[in-house]
Amino acid sequence: MSPSHDSRYLKGGPVAQRIIAAVREDAAIAKAEGFAPKLISITVGDTDAVDVYVRNQRAKAELAGIDFEERRFPATITSGELEAAIHGLNADPRVTGIIIQRPVPAHIPVKTLQAAVHPLKDVEGMHPASIGNIVYNQLDLAPCTAAASVELLRETGLDLKGLEVVIVGHSEIVGKPIAFLLMSEGATVTVCHHMTRSVAAHARRADALFVAVGKPRLIKADMVKPGAAVIDIGINSEIGPDGTSRIVGDVDTESVREVASWITPVPGGVGPITVAILLRNTMVALSRQRALYEATYGTADRLAAE
Numbered sequence: 565m566s567p568s569h570d571s572r573y574l575k576g577g578p579v580a581q582r583i584i585a586a587v588r589e590d591a592a593i594a595k596a597e598g599f600a601p602k603l604i605s606i607t608v609g610d611t612d613a614v615d616v617y618v619r620n621q622r623a624k625a626e627l628a629g630i631d632f633e634e635r636r637f638p639a640t641i642t643s644g645e646l647e648a649a650i651h652g653l654n655a656d657p658r659v660t661g662i663i664i665q666r667p668v669p670a671h672i673p674v675k676t677l678q679a680a681v682h683p684l685k686d687v688e689g690m691h692p693a694s695i696g697n698i699v700y701n702q703l704d705l706a707p708c709t710a711a712a713s714v715e716l717l718r719e720t721g722l723d724l725k726g727l728e729v730v731i732v733g734h735s736e737i738v739g740k741p742i743a744f745l746l747m748s749e750g751a752t753v754t755v756c757h758h759m760t761r762s763v764a765a766h767a768r769r770a771d772a773l774f775v776a777v778g779k780p781r782l783i784k785a786d787m788v789k790p791g792a793a794v795i796d797i798g799i800n801s802e803i804g805p806d807g808t809s810r811i812v813g814d815v816d817t818e819s820v821r822e823v824a825s826w827i828t829p830v831p832g833g834v835g836p837i838t839v840a841i842l843l844r845n846t847m848v849a850l851s852r853q854r855a856l857y858e859a860t861y862g863t864a865d866r867l868a869a870e
C-alpha cells in the first residue's frame with residue numbers, strides 16, 4: 565500500500581498546514597499593527613546538510629507572511645566575527661528571530677554562537693536560558709524538532725501520562741529536549757545513546773519510540789514492540805537504487821511498518837512540522853518583544869510612535 569493510503573503513517577503535512585495557517589493570521593495582524601515579523605537564517609561554510617531545511621524555511625515563511633533573509637558566511641570566518649554579526653542582528657529592531665543552522669565548521673564553538681543570540685530573538689529555543697525554561701515546564705518556545713516530534717506523537721491520540729517512551733539519540737538539539745518535553749507531559753522516559761549496552765532491549769519496551777541518530781535503517785522491525793508508535797526524526801541523504809539522491813530516516817520503514825501501529829514517513833513526517841514550529845516560535849518571540857516594547861513605550865502601536 566502506498567504511504568498516502570495507509571492509516572499507520574503519521575503524516576506531518578496536515579499538522580504543519582494547520583500551524584502555518586494560524587501563524588499566517590497572527591503575522592497579518594502583527595504587520596497591520598506595525599510589527600512585521602522577520603526571520604534571519606545564518607549558515608556558515610558548506611551547507612549541504614541544511615539546504616533542504618533552509619529552502620523549506622524560505623518557502624513556508626513566504627506562505628505565512630514572515631520576511632525571511634539568509635546570511636551566508638564563509639567557513640573561514642572567525643567565531644568573534646560571527647558573534648559580532650549576531651550582536652548586530654540582536655540590536656536591529658526589524659529582526660524578530662535568528663536561527664543558526666547546524667552544523668557549523670569545527671573551529672567555531674556552536675554553543676558560544678547560540679549564547680550570543682539574544683534570548684528574546686532565540687526562535688530555536690537553544691540559548692541556555694531558553695533551554696532552561698523547558699526544564700521548568702515552560703514549553704511555549706521549545707526547540708523546533710523536539711516540539712515537532714511531540715506534536716506528531718499527539719496525533720496518535722495516545723495518553724502521554726505514564727506512556728513508556730524510549731528516545732534513541734541524546735543531542736542537545738533533538739534527543740534531550742524531547743526527553744524534557746515528554747517528562748513534563750508525564751511520560752516515563754528512557755534515553756539511549758552510543759554507549760547504551762542494548763538499544764534494542766530498551767527500544768522493544770517502548771510504546772512510543774523516537775529516533776534521532778543520523779543512521780539510515782538503524783531501527784529494524786525486531787527492535788520495535790508490536791503496536792508501538794515510531795517517530796523517525798532522521799534526515800539522511802542517500803543514493804537510491806536508480807542512482808538519484810533521496811532522503812531517508814533512521815528507521816527501516818518497510819519492515820517496521822508491519823509491526824508498529826503508527827510510523828512517521830521520511831520525508832513527509834517530522835520535517836515539515838519542524839519548519840512550521842520555527843515560524844510559530846518566531847511569532848512567540850515577536851509577542852514577547854512587543855510586550856517588552858509596550859511596557860517600555862506604552863501601548864500605542866509602533867507606526868503611531870514613529
Ligand SMILES: NC(=O)C1=CN([C@@H]2O[C@H](COP(=O)(O)OP(=O)(O)OC[C@H]3O[C@@H](n4cnc5c(N)ncnc54)[C@H](OP(=O)(O)O)[C@@H]3O)[C@@H](O)[C@H]2O)C=CC1
Nearest residue numbers: 709733734735738757758776777778797798799834835838
Ligand atoms: N526532522 C528534523 O527536523 C531534524 C532532523 N534531524 C536529523 O536527526 C538526526 C540526528 O540529528 P542530531 O540530533 O542533530 O545528531 P547528532 O549527531 O548531534 O546526535 C546523534 C545522537 O545519536 C547518538 N548515537 C550515535 N550512534 C548511535 C547508535 N549506534 N545507537 C544509539 N545512539 C547513537 C549519539 O550519541 P553520542 O552523543 O553518545 O555519540 C547522539 O546522541 C540526523 O539524521 C539529522 O539530520 C536533525 C534536526 C532536525
Ligand SMILES: Nc1nc(=O)c2c([nH]1)NC[C@@H]1CN(c3ccc(C(=O)N[C@@H](CCC(=O)O)C(=O)O)cc3)C=[N+]21
Nearest residue numbers: 614616617620664665666709799831832833835836838
Ligand atoms: N539549528 C538547526 N536546527 C535544525 O532543526 C536543523 C539544523 N540546524 N540543521 C539541519 C537539520 C535538518 N533539519 C531539517 C528540518 C526539516 C526538513 C524538512 O522540511 N524536510 C521535509 C522536506 C524534504 C524535501 O523537501 O525533500 C520532509 O522531511 O518532508 C529537513 C531537514 C533541521 N535541522
